[in-house]
Amino acid sequence: MAATAIVDTNVLVALLDGRDKWHPTAVALRDALRGAGVQIVYLDCVVNEAIGVIARRTEEQGRPDQFVRLLDSLAALVPEPGITWIAPAGQRLFRQALDLCREHQGRLNFNDALIALASRELGVQFVVSFDADFDQIAWLSRIADPRETRVLGAS
Numbered sequence: 001m002a003a004t005a006i007v008d009t010n011v012l013v014a015l016l017d018g019r020d021k022w023h024p025t026a027v028a029l030r031d032a033l034r035g036a037g038v039q040i041v042y043l044d045c046v047v048n049e050a051i052g053v054i055a056r057r058t059e060e061q062g063r064p065d066q067f068v069r070l071l072d073s074l075a076a077l078v079p080e081p082g083i084t085w086i087a088p089a090g091q092r093l094f095r096q097a098l099d100l101c102r103e104h105q106g107r108l109n110f111n112d113a114l115i116a117l118a119s120r121e122l123g124v125q126f127v128v129s130f131d132a133d134f135d136q137i138a139w140l141s142r143i144a145d146p147r148e149t150r151v152l153g154a155s
Contacts (some may be wrong), residue, residue: 028146097110
């Protein structure tokens with residue numbers, strides 16, 4: 001059975017934006033995941049956050065003309081049927097997410113806490129992220145390097 005991994009916002013944005021410092025690594029990660037037959041999960045909260053990040057980034061970097069292209073690239077990479085919707089669970093998970101944020105003294109933000117809780121509920125033990133704060137989540141293993149995907153293919 002193939003492994004499953006949730007993609008975090010920083011990896012998704014880096015895949016879309018060729019000017020992102022993590023772009024080459026994100027592309028190599030995506031290719032390695034595909035090569036290992038890993039099922040990739042895109043959560044709605046990640047897609048939502050990615051839209052906000054690319055909107056803010058293109059505005060702040062003086063390239064607002066690129067927003068629509070990046071948004072279209074996001075919609076092509078993660079079409080609506082390919083999104084795993086956890087928003088309905090947000091209210092139920094709210095207090096647990098706050099508790100995780102408290103436990104990690106704010107190093108883990110609310111959205112990342114939701115990702116962690118959703119991974120546990122979905123039975124997904126891997127998160128693809130450049131954010132080391134996920135390393136503190138006992139039930140998650142973070143993948144940040146394409147070489148780390150080799151172990152996933154053996155799952």
